[in-house]
Amino acid sequence: SQKWVLMVTAQTPTNIAVIKYWGKRDENLILAINDSISVTLDPAHLCTTTTVAVSPAFNQDRMWLNGKEISLSGGRYQNCLREIRARANDVEDEKKGIKITKKDWENLHVHVASYNNFPTAAGLASSAAGFACLVYSLAKLMNVQEDNGRLSAIARQGSGSACRSLYGGFVKWVMGKEENGSDSIAVPLVDEKHWDELVIIIAVVCSRQKETSSTSVMRETVETSALIEHRAKEVVPKRIIQMEEAIQKCDFATFTHLTCADSNQFHAACLDTSPPIFYMNDTSHRIISCVEKWNRSEGTPQVAYTFDAGPNAVLIARNRTSAALLLQRLLFHFPPNSETDLNSYVIGDKSLIEDIG
Numbered sequence: 001s002q003k004w005v006l007m008v009t010a011q012t013p014t015n016i017a018v019i020k021y022w023g024k025r026d027e028n029l030i031l032a033i034n035d036s037i038s039v040t041l042d043p044a045h046l047c048t049t050t051t052v053a054v055s056p057a058f059n060q061d062r063m064w065l066n067g068k069e070i071s072l073s074g075g076r077y078q079n080c081l082r083e084i085r086a087r088a089n090d091v092e093d094e095k096k097g098i099k100i101t102k103k104d105w106e107n108l109h110v111h112v113a114s115y116n117n118f119p120t121a122a123g124l125a126s127s128a129a130g131f132a133c134l135v136y137s138l139a140k141l142m143n144v145q146e147d148n149g150r151l152s153a154i155a156r157q158g159s160g161s162a163c164r165s166l167y168g169g170f171v172k173w174v175m176g177k178e179e180n181g182s183d184s185i186a187v188p189l190v191d192e193k194h195w196d197e198l199v200i201i202i203a204v205v206c207s208r209q210k211e212t213s214s215t216s217v218m219r220e221t222v223e224t225s226a227l228i229e230h231r232a233k234e235v236v237p238k239r240i241i242q243m244e245e246a247i248q249k250c251d252f253a254t255f256t257h258l259t260c261a262d263s264n265q266f267h268a269a270c271l272d273t274s275p276p277i278f279y280m281n282d283t284s285h286r287i288i289s290c291v292e293k294w295n296r297s298e299g300t301p302q303v304a305y306t307f308d309a310g311p312n313a314v315l316i317a318r319n320r321t322s323a324a325l326l327l328q329r330l331l332f333h334f335p336p337n338s339e340t341d342l343n344s345y346v347i348g349d350k351s352l353i354e355d356i357g
């Protein structure tokens with residue numbers, strides 16, 4: 001019959017890089033020029049919820065993002081859909097009397113509805129949560145028998161940073177060596193319980209959408225900045241080793257030093273791009289000064305900051321006490337009604353929740 005619909009809903013949190021990915025060596029497969037490390041947030045806060053549905057009544061693949069239909073014709077969506085479809089298996093739902101064979105998937109179409117509970121494309125890594133969730137929910141719907149590492153290589157082809165959202169806790173995206181990207185995957189470093197004292201506070205300085213996609217800016221950086229090559233070859237490989245060790249040891253001083261330095265170098269490479277790119281604004285700079293001053297006056301660092309492709313600050317506090325003090329300080333300097341909203345989050349305790357219905 002043409003009447004049945006089979007659906008899967010999944011929820012995926014975003015992740016924030018502490019050692020940044022910036023620059024691709026292959027734009028189609030999305031292969032990075034350096035390894036990166038991130039922390040996955042709790043899905044209760046910044047996450048994408050995606051429902052994927054299949055029915056013989058659907059005559060084309062369609063997708064809605066935050067209630068508005070978007071085109072699936074772009075290469076990134078097509079790559080993810082193709083890779084998942086190629087791995088589809090038989091699906092049987094006895095209660096509903098549905099039987100889909102491996103072969104059927106070639107002719108069946110999907111509808112996708114995705115919601116972000118945070119501003120889309122404002123430098124809060126919405127594409128990371130979005131593509132990770134799309135790939136994960138499609139894989140569940142089509143009964144794909146691959147582990148999260150293999151799924152991460154598919155999510156990577158949607159958005160590089162998305163591969164890191166397939167796991168909770170701290171995650172490394174290994175750039176890999178293979179030309180086909182098979183070894184460019186996410187690897188979990190430690191789970192969310194390992195360093196559960198940390199508190200993440202996001203200061204939403206501006207929730208407006210970015211004007212240019214990160215892909216075109218990355219390309220310009222790789223083509224015009226001498227700093228980015230030095231960074232990828234000489235700086236990041238050492239930082240990755242040091243960061244992994246700091247995370248293993250819960251060494252907050254080293255963690256803060258590396259996180260802040262890496263954010264600053266990423267933004268320096270943006271400034272070194274021709275034409276230069278400014279992601280941070282005056283408020284972002286004031287937040288950096290405020291945190292730097294406080295960390296220095298305390299003797300030991302209390303808070304690390306990092307900024308992605310936008311002006312919003314991600315602040316990682318040593319523990320709840322430092323987080324509370326940080327909020328007081330920030331509220332003093334940026335009172336409510338100013339343009340800055342403060343929200344606090346904890347590290348993700350579960351990277352994915354599924355509910356098959």
Ligand code: PMV
Nearest residue numbers: 017020021159160161308309
């Ligand atoms: O995956 P993209 O194309 O959204 O790029 C993300 C780049 C940064 O967020 C700036 C850094 C990172 O590693 O997430």
